[in-house]
Amino acid sequence: MxxxxxxxxxxxxxxxxxxxxxxxxxxxxxxxxxxxxxxxxxxxxxxxxxxxxxxxxxxxxxxxxxxxxxxxxxxxxxxxxxxxxxxxxxxxxxxxxxxxxxxxxxxxxxxxxxxxxxxxxxxxxxxxxxxxxxxxxxxxxxxxxxxxxxxxxxxxxxxxxxxxxxxxxxxxxxxxxxxxxTIPQAIDQTKIAPQVIQPGSGWELSKAKYNKALITEMNTKIEDQTYRLINGIVVIKDSQLLLEEYFNGEKRESLHDPRSVTKSITGTLIGMAIQDGFLKADQQQLKDFYPLKDFQNYSTTKDSVKLADLLTMSSAFDGNDDANVSPGSEDNMQETSDYIKFALNLPMDPKKTNGKQWSYFTAGMIILGDILEKSIPGGVESYAKRKLFDPLGIDQYEWFRAPKDQPYMGGGLKLRALDFAKYGQLYKNGGLWKGQRLIAEQWISKSFDHLQTLPPDRPGFYGYLFWNKAFNVNGKAYEVYYASGNGGNKIYIFKDQPLVIVVNASAYGRGFAHAQVDQLMEQYIIPAVR
Structure with missing residues (x-):
């Protein structure tokens, strides 16, 4: 040199x-x-x-x-x-x-x-x-x-x-x-005003009024990257399509990876399998499905883990995705070639009691998915198509795959934004779709119930693989049940408003991902469409 x-x-x-x-x-x-x-x-x-x-x-x-x-x-x-x-x-x-x-x-x-x-x-x-x-x-x-x-x-x-x-x-x-x-980047002026909803959405179009100025301001901030990596927003009001917005090159036919939104769908399939008699009840225990003495770290506590404990992220497994040192974290699991063996080999945390405390545990979804695979003739993938996707008219989707080519029930099921909205509306309808009951109303209630109190850094509650919290807009609280995934992906189902709102985003692993969606909801979307 x-x-x-x-x-x-x-x-x-x-x-x-x-x-x-x-x-x-x-x-x-x-x-x-x-x-x-x-x-x-x-x-x-x-x-x-x-x-x-x-x-x-x-x-x-x-x-x-x-x-x-x-x-x-x-x-x-x-x-x-x-x-x-x-x-x-x-x-x-x-x-x-x-x-x-x-x-x-x-x-x-x-x-x-x-x-x-x-x-x-x-x-x-x-x-x-x-x-x-x-x-x-x-x-x-x-x-x-x-x-x-x-x-x-x-x-x-x-x-x-x-x-x-x-x-x-x-x-x-x-x-x-x-x-x-913070000089903004060049803006695509064609995407500033609320986007015109094109024919063929599969939804009846809403004639409800909304604040176009607020949506225009929101779109501007998405385009100039004040809000980053927001790719799609869909608003359903009174079961009709009110807003359909796409950004960053995405469009109606784009399949979007919602990451852990898939966990809520896993919960749906468990409820359907109980309804159809393939599973007896949410109180069934792991010992009903696995010879757990054949796995590492056997204990009676592991034997007695209920489906309900996994559905509420409250089992006593020594697994927590939010803790880098946790032996049962998703990162550790994804370094192995057999996810179900990894999950069932995990030790139990002596400080935990089944059903008593919440910690985010993706490996639990692998167990639930494997139980579905073992219990349903033909497996979980064909069952999801027959019982959920086909009735909702969802024919474009893509499963993320776990080792051994099984659908990964912890995340990554790609759908169109409009189809995520169908799933949200199904729950808004109490499990009914076009007059047909797809999910038991009791299961919807359990999904939305305050079964676990979340830690202070995630205020709110947790049900059967659904989150719960309230947005505050001009002094009024708007309670929502929602599916949530890495990157800022959300399906919001409002308790007291006739609204289902989908946000697709790809800010994966970014510290601002969820906070910016909260801002979009409180400052723009809810005030514009309520």
Missing amino acids: NRCVKLLFAILTTLFPFTFLQAQHLVFLDHRPDTAVLQTYIQSYNIGSAQDLYVRLNTGKSLVEELQALAPEFPKDELIKHGNYQFRFLIDGKVIYKEDLGPGAILQKDKLINKPLDVVLASRTRSGLWSINLWDRFLSGGGAAVSGKNTSNLTLELRVYLDNGGLVYSGLLAKGILKVT
Whole structure:
């Protein structure tokens, strides 16, 4: 490498140990000891653009060395379990957002090695990273709104913290300053006004009035990416199609991946199988279906897990998708080649009691799906077609597949937005579709009942694989039952309003996904159509 280039790189690293990088100019060379990574530094960034944004962390010490300064007596492996970096985002000197990274953020090897760490904050192609979610939470926490269309100074400050029965923080270790703007991207003017509903929807069209100005404003913000990766919105009012909006290249015939919305459909199929006599009741226990002594971690607690416990996410399995360290998380399951064996091999959590506490457990859906597969002649896929999709007139769909080519009952069943609306309307109708009973009314009631109270970070209740909460609009509460999936996918069924609302979105793994849909509902959709 040219000696002058290496010298310049060394000077920049010394003067700007914590600075922003432009990913498309990030050049990786051969990683021999005599080479370095060349990077182009930027001084300004447009939040409204699709430009990637990286940051280089370099305090001159590894994370574990910084933590040792707070607690020299602690062993390294304990330090990294109880501490990490703290990020503070300031706009023009005012703290807008701060976050203590959880111990699971940043790879362990990167915590132990003293080297600059490049992390991505915004990316067009990557998702699900702790750093991207951090950036998204800063934006949804007020960052985008405060900076506005004018240029502001964004300061990013770095500290470390340690939680040893009480939080302890270091002093300021590094900071970087970047000029930011939120100039919106070019807008497709043909998608600003409410879109004209084309013939052939399969729905009777509504003649109800709605606030077109609010929908126009909402569409503008979706198009300029204030609300990101919103792909479809359908509103059914009084069983008629009122609004049908598509964005980001999607259209009526697009099959959309709703992720965990599929869990609610799994619950529907369990209810139908009980109604048809293939299953006896929701109180049946796992020992009725499996010789659990043939699996690992046998216990009578596992024997006594009821279908109802899995339907309410309240079994005592040691599984929680929201906890990185959980042995039964969906991420751990998807690294295996036999999902049902993985689920039934799991230990039981001695701190849990079947039916008494809620934790998000996708592996439970695999068990429910396998029980359906074993109990219904011809299997669950043909049963779903015959008993649910065909009666609803749904002929375009695509199952996500688990190993062994079984339908994955935990997520990924692709449908059209209008067909998600049919499913929602079926529940709104109490299980009836065009005069035909598809689901027992009692099952709908259980699905919507407040069977489990959700934790504080997810206010509301949980029934049989349906969520429940209330939106507040101008001081009035609007209670909804809803199916929900990663990325911001929703089917809302209103309790006291003649409304079913579908939102399809693809903000998978993004920290803003669900919060922005809440904003769309409270600020635009409900006020426009109620």
